[in-house]
Amino acid sequence: VRVTLTDALATARDPDARLASTFRLQEFEAIARERMTPAAFDYVAGGAGDETSLGENVAAWRRRILRPRVLVDVSTVDSSATVLGSRVAMPLAIAPMASHGLAHPDAEVAVARAAATAGVPFTLSTMSTRSIEEVAAAAPDGIRWFQLYIQEDRGLARAFTERAAAAGYRAIVLTVDLPVLGIRERDRRRGFTLDVPLGNFAGRTEFAGRTDPKASATDGYAMVAGVREASLVWADIATIRGWTDLPLVLKGILTAEDARLAVDHGADAIVVSNHGARQLDRVAAPIDVVEEVVAAVDGRAEVWVDGGARRGIDLVVARALGASCVLIGRPILWALAAGGEAGVDRALAILREELEVALALVGAATLSGIARTHVG
Ligand code: FNR
Ligand code: LAC
Secondary structure: OOOOHHHHHHHHHOHHHHHHOOOOOOHHHHHHHHHOOHHHHHHHHOOOOOOHHHHHHHHHHHHOOEOOOOOOOOOOOEOOEEEOOEEEOOOEEEOOOOOHHHOOOOHHHHHHHHHHHHOOOEEEOOOOOOOHHHHHHHOOOOOEEEEEOOOOOHHHHHHHHHHHHHOOOOOEEEEOOOOOOOOOHHHHHHOOOOOOOOOOOOOOHHHOOOOOHHHHOOOHHHHHHHHOOOOOOHHHHHHHHHOOOOOEEEEEEOOHHHHHHHHHOOOOEEEEOOHHHOOOOOOOOHHHHHHHHHHHHOOOOEEEEEOOOOOHHHHHHHHHHOOOEEEEOHHHHHHHHHHHHHHHHHHHHHHHHHHHHHHHHHOOOEHHHOOHHHEO
16 A cells, blocks of 8 residues: 555545544554643543652553464454453453543543443542443443542442442442542643532532532542542451442552452452552552562452553453453543544454454464463
């Protein structure tokens, strides 16, 4: 194919053609940068402190070297897996991210629909633009999980849990690495305050008359101030467990010590995560501590991982090291900004193809065929 300068310019002017010429997840980022305000883009892109861990999150995956096996029958490759009892098309889930509305007006509705189409779970943040109920109505058949931030007012957190269960979400993902917000210099420089509507809070009667003033706020950083439950401790996990029969996932664990505590406190799954390097800088890249966590958990819970995964190959690496699901964050918001639901459709299709080709080329027809020895 001969690409002339004129073609290239026409492509740049036509958003859909531009989508069609996007072949890797990271290409969505450049499009998103043009479509989002600089402050919103930096809020999504940025990390904490020197952003050391931000770079390391991506680099750590790339350091892993595959050990492909040949002459294995891969005439039929099946990328499906079971995650928390649900059959998924690939062992990937959309990470919970605040305020998808910063990327595109269709916000979480578009991403949840694309996830449902692709057969992968979508995690709705407590801090979402659209509400628990709206997203459920838009993607009724999709696998949906609800990410919970505990409010200073525990009654509110319980109400979220109950709303999620009533709306058909299949798990509660409790985020445990945000007792306070990390120091994000990009946001400070831009004066970014996440001053956007939050669908789960706005107009809800349960917030009326609450003594916690932050609980009635609709701006995000004030709401984050309300969710930073700095006094939350392990003993509270039993209480939260008691709010619902749904599986409980603890997101934001980086050590064997905490992984053991998590399973001792009844976690059904653990997300090895550094919150996309947005909280504490200079922590390990999650993929580098997966094996430590898997050993500590010893089969008593599922171990998932997120942070910096950008390629289908990363799903193979995660599996080889013992993590059964990979959450993807920022690239999904870039794809949303680039093309709404169609953009996310394309991002997930790219990942699916990359995973299938990776499976075939490492010599595994299914994910259960991936062994520790497939990664060096
Ligand atoms: C996040 N993350 C996050 N996590 C969470 O538990 N609740 C939340 O509301 C948010 N909000 C949020 C907003 C934005 C803009 C980003 C980029 C991230 C963290 C997210 O779930 C996940 O851990 C990381 O994004 C994974 O890393 P990658 O894939 O973005 O590198
Ligand atoms: C963030 C919070 C909201 O990482 O989770 O921005």
